[in-house]
Amino acid sequence: DTAVSQTPKYLVTQMGNDKSIKCEQNLGHDTMYWYKQDSKKFLKIMFSYNNKELIINETVPNRFSPKSPDKAHLNLHINSLELGDSAVYFCASSQSFLAGGLPHEQYFGPGTRLTVT
Amino acid sequence: SQQGEEDPQALSIQEGENATMNCSYKTSINNLQWYRQNSGRGLVHLILIRSNEREKHSGRLRVTLDTSKKSSSLLITASRAADTASYFCATASWGGGFKTIFGAGTRLFVKA
Numbered sequence: 001d002t003a004v005s006q007t008p009k010y011l012v013t014q015m016g017n018d019k020s021i022k023c024e025q026n027l028g029h030d031t032m033y034w035y036k037q038d039s040k041k042f043l044k045i046m047f048s049y050n051n052k053e054l055i056i057n058e059t060v061p062n063r064f065s066p067k068s069p070d071k072a073h074l075n076l077h078i079n080s081l082e083l084g085d086s087a088v089y090f091c092a093s094s095q096s097f098l099a100g101g102l103p104h105e106q107y108f109g110p111g112t113r114l115t116v117t
Numbered sequence: 118s119q120q121g122e123e124d125p126q127a128l129s130i131q132e133g134e135n136a137t138m139n140c141s142y143k144t145s146i147n148n149l150q151w152y153r154q155n156s157g158r159g160l161v162h163l164i165l166i167r168s169n170e171r172e173k174h175s176g177r178l179r180v181t182l183d184t185s186k187k188s189s190s191l192l193i194t195a196s197r198a199a200d201t202a203s204y205f206c207a208t209a210s211w212g213g214g215f216k217t218i219f220g221a222g223t224r225l226f227v228k229a
Contacts, residue, residue: 043219108159
């Protein structure tokens with residue numbers, strides 16, 4: 001059983017297109033995240049949701065729009081894709097820090113490699 | 118700016134040797150976590166150390182935390198070829214919501 005799953009695993013698309021990446025977790029976690037990992041392996045937080053509500057929104061172009069239909073899903077939609085969007089995008093989940101007051105370890109999905117040509 | 122920075126960027130050792138990786142950070146933290154990433158895979162959580170702890174062990178892993186120096190180290194003893202991966206430290210601190218910030222990682226290569 002995959003704890004955190006993402007689809008698709010690979011995504012190749014042209015500049016200007018709109019694409020979505022889906023993420024689902026079956027761990028019963030309340031908090032979910034999206035990260036971007038660039039070619040130098042630097043991992044940067046993009047968004048964090050807790051119980052379907054946005055709690056962290058880093059400086060990300062508004063072409064990126066996360067959507068959480070329920071607490072087990074956090075999808076990422078990207079409009080007008082640019083070359084610089086090429087990266088590996090990771091979804092993650094964790095127990096809610098709001099409940100215990102402490103940040104917990106995160107469980108990562110396998111990543112989606114996005115290539116914009 | 119980046120919170121956690123690992124040192125060295127890359128490390129190559131023989132199987133059986135110990136591997137030590139260091140992490141430095143800039144602001145106050147609630148906890149510090151270490152993750153491993155195998156090539157082409159997602160990150161896997163290894164160990165979490167809270168700001169009021171100084172040392173923690175998990176199997177062949179030993180993590181230390183020095184909040185006065187804002188630094189942490191990860192020691193892998195008796196390394197194995199399967200330990201070959203990138204290792205990331207991540208600091209969790211409050212910023213309107215707990216934010217976990219990852220460093221750029223140390224690439225460890227263990228030669229059989």
